Amino acid sequence: MTIQLDDYERDILESVERGEWQSIANLQEEIERYQRHAQAYMQSIQKITIELPSSDVASLQELATSSGVSIPLLVSSIIHQYVGSQSIR
Numbered sequence: 001m002t003i004q005l006d007d008y009e010r011d012i013l014e015s016v017e018r019g020e021w022q023s024i025a026n027l028q029e030e031i032e033r034y035q036r037h038a039q040a041y042m043q044s045i046q047k048i049t050i051e052l053p054s055s056d057v058a059s060l061q062e063l064a065t066s067s068g069v070s071i072p073l074l075v076s077s078i079i080h081q082y083v084g085s086q087s088i089r
Contacts, residue, residue: 005013015021024030052060057071064074 060071060074064071067074069077
C-alpha cells in the first residue's frame with residue numbers, strides 16, 4: 001500500500017530521513033507536560049449552542065471547507081478574532 005503525501009508531508013519525511021530530527025532526552029517528561037497543558041485547556045473550554053439561519057450555516061460550511069477546517073473551529077476562530085479586536089478598543 002502506497003501512502004500519498006502532499007508537498008508539506010514529503011518535506012517533513014525527507015527531513016527525518018536526512019537525520020535532521022533528534023529525540024529529546026526527557027521525552028516522557030515532555031509528553032506528560034504537554035498532556036497537562038492539553039487537559040488544562042480542555043477544562044477551560046465552555047460549550048455554547050447558537051441558532052443560525054440555514055443560509056449562514058451553508059456559508060460557514062463553504063468557508064470551512066475551503067479553509068480545510070471544521071465549522072466549529074472556524075466559528076471559534078472568528079469569535080476569538082472578533083473578541084480580541086474588541087478588547088483593544
